[in-house]
Amino acid sequence: DSGVTQTPKHLITATGQRVTLRCSPRSGDLSVYWYQQSLDQGLQFLIQYYNGEERAKGNILERFSAQQFPDLHSELNLSSLELGDSALYFCASSVEWGISGNTIYFGEGSWLTVV
Amino acid sequence: AQKVTQAQTEISVVEKEDVTLDCVYETRDTTYYLFWYKQPPSGELVFLIRRNSFDEQNEISGRYSWNFQKSTSSFNFTITASQVVDSAVYFCALSTGANSKLTFGKGITLSVRP
Numbered sequence: 001d002s003g004v005t006q007t008p009k010h011l012i013t014a015t016g017q018r019v020t021l022r023c024s025p026r027s028g029d030l031s032v033y034w035y036q037q038s039l040d041q042g043l044q045f046l047i048q049y050y051n052g053e054e055r056a057k058g059n060i061l062e063r064f065s066a067q068q069f070p071d072l073h074s075e076l077n078l079s080s081l082e083l084g085d086s087a088l089y090f091c092a093s094s095v096e097w098g099i100s101g102n103t104i105y106f107g108e109g110s111w112l113t114v115v
Numbered sequence: 116a117q118k119v120t121q122a123q124t125e126i127s128v129v130e131k132e133d134v135t136l137d138c139v140y141e142t143r144d145t146t147y148y149l150f151w152y153k154q155p156p157s158g159e160l161v162f163l164i165r166r167n168s169f170d171e172q173n174e175i176s177g178r179y180s181w182n183f184q185k186s187t188s189s190f191n192f193t194i195t196a197s198q199v200v201d202s203a204v205y206f207c208a209l210s211t212g213a214n215s216k217l218t219f220g221k222g223i224t225l226s227v228r229p
Binding site: 092094106107109 | 221222
């Protein structure tokens with residue numbers, strides 16, 4: 001158990017809908033990351049927050065947004081869902097930001113299926 | 116730009132065989148970190164090891180060992196006396212610069228048969 005908690009574990013929704021994925025980082029970790037794992041793209045970095053502020057952005061679509069709250073939990077919002085958004089979404093956390101080499105611990109992921 | 120190449124896509128071995136998973140990375144940064152993660156069939160990503168670019172010492176942890184060679188930009192992972200529980204997808208990853216984000220390889224699916 002990495003200590004990173006993600007909910008829900010599985011989600012099935014229809015095209016055009018909006019979903020919210022939730023993540024609680026490990027105790028003491030201030031940095032939260034979101035990654036997407038799909039068959040064709042592999043593991044892709046989406047976005048990173050540190051202590052409530054966005055710090056880095058990767059291949060995140062405009063239909064997707066995220067935030068980190070004062071209690072450090074984070075939410076990833078996916079809207080106008082398309083079939084191609086079906087993937088495993090990982091949240092991860094680390095103690096710091098801006099230092100290459102932080103060990104990043106991943107949650108169990110949220111399986112999203114868009115039908 | 117950073118890149119991680121895991122040329123092997125699938126490896127199948129019989130239990131108790133040794134197996135080496137290859138990882139080749141590309142970066143222009145002189146300071147960087149390399150990682151291996153394991154993804155068992157249940158789906159979670161499990162951290163295995165972190166190695167920084169200034170430490171080329173090989174590391175052994177039980178049946179696992181890692182060989183880091185800057186000269187060939189490789190960070191290979193060997194499992195000795197493989198077990199069925201080692202069956203998983205293994206990812207090599209790289210982080211560089213003033214950012215912790217990871218660049219992953221495409222992963223190697225390891226199947227260990229009884």
